Amino acid sequence: MRTPDYKIQSPAVAERFAAIKRRPVVLEIDRLGREFAGATGPVTALRELSFAVHRREFVCVIGPSGCGKSTLIRMLAGLDTPTSGRLLLDGKPVTAPGPDRGIVFQGYTLFPWLSVLRNVMFGLEMQGRTGTAAEADARQWLDLVGLAKFADAYPHQLSGGMKQRVAIARALAPNPRVLLMDEPFGALDAQTRAQMQAHLLEIWRNVDVTILFITHDLDEAVLLADRILVLKANPGELQEVIEVSVPRPRCIEQLTTPEFQATRRRLDELIHPKLHTPSERLPIVRLTQAGDDVE
Ligand code: ADP
DSSP states (O other): OOOOSOOOOOHHHHHHHHHHHHSOEEEEEEEEEEEEEETTEEEEEEEEEEEEEETTOEEEEEOOTTSSHHHHHHHHHTSSOOSEEEEEETTEEOOSOOTTEEEEESSOOOOTTSOHHHHHHHHHHHTTOOHHHHHHHHHHHHHHTTOGGGTTOOGGGSOHHHHHHHHHHHHHTTOOSEEEEESTTTTSOHHHHHHHHHHHHHHHHTSOOEEEEEOSOHHHHHHHOSEEEEEETTTTEEEEEEEOOOOSSOOGGGGGSHHHHHHHHHHHHHHSOOOOSGGGSOOOOOOOOSSSOOO
8 A cells, every 4th residue: 555645744633643543443344355146256345354443533435336335334234244354343243233333324214203302212212221311311412413402303394414413313322332324415415415514523523432434525535534445446445544634623614725635636546547548538529519619
């Protein structure tokens, strides 16, 4: 793996990374592999994937379609089994879904027949926690995501962004060690998405949770992550690990800073490599009849 030259690390940023690395490893992925039986032979969705995530670290996973992002998150969630390698949470193998992992998917997964409050209480009830203590807990989480006033509303009465905030509260209520997020803002419009990114950063600052966040949005990855794992497809492999040197706390105004732009450029080079050979370019057929060459 080559040493990236976009790293512009101030002493404060270097110290932040050193501090994160001193924390215990929560999630360890060790030579993880997953093969599927495809129509024309085996498909390697992931090969020899290894990395460790430290406590309260925010890691984004990015890569082209088909690089194994969803397969990775499904295995972390305990919904799928690796064909090789190991997956450890606090040193113990992940074999099934459990309350130590909260999950937020792109699609809205709230129960439509339950109120916002009951949706958040659901995970607590699954743990055998009921009654006023569970309700007080759920209300606290709704408060944290800024939806205390909507406790009695039903999902259909909420906007997309609000639904995802409830989904985050529901995922966090059982106090998971890791929050797994699979393109959670992918279905939202650009403005709501930006608001949700800010909300998530604010929530994460106040909660002792480690986040693994899958996205295909380069700006989103740089804005949110401590480190970005860049995967490549066919087979799905780790291409590069990027330490994001943009200082925290992060805000949308940082998008134009040199650190942000340098990291963004590096990601762009990795994800969208330049098309070199003429056969890789699209054939150009001019259909315009405007009569000039102004583009
Ligand atoms: P991503 O989320 O990055 O788009 P996926 O994890 O969905 O990638 O898929 C990685 C590769 O594994 C793709 O080539 C996909 O076609 C293949 N794949 C994923 N799930 C299955 C499955 N259940 N059966 C066969 N092939 C699969």
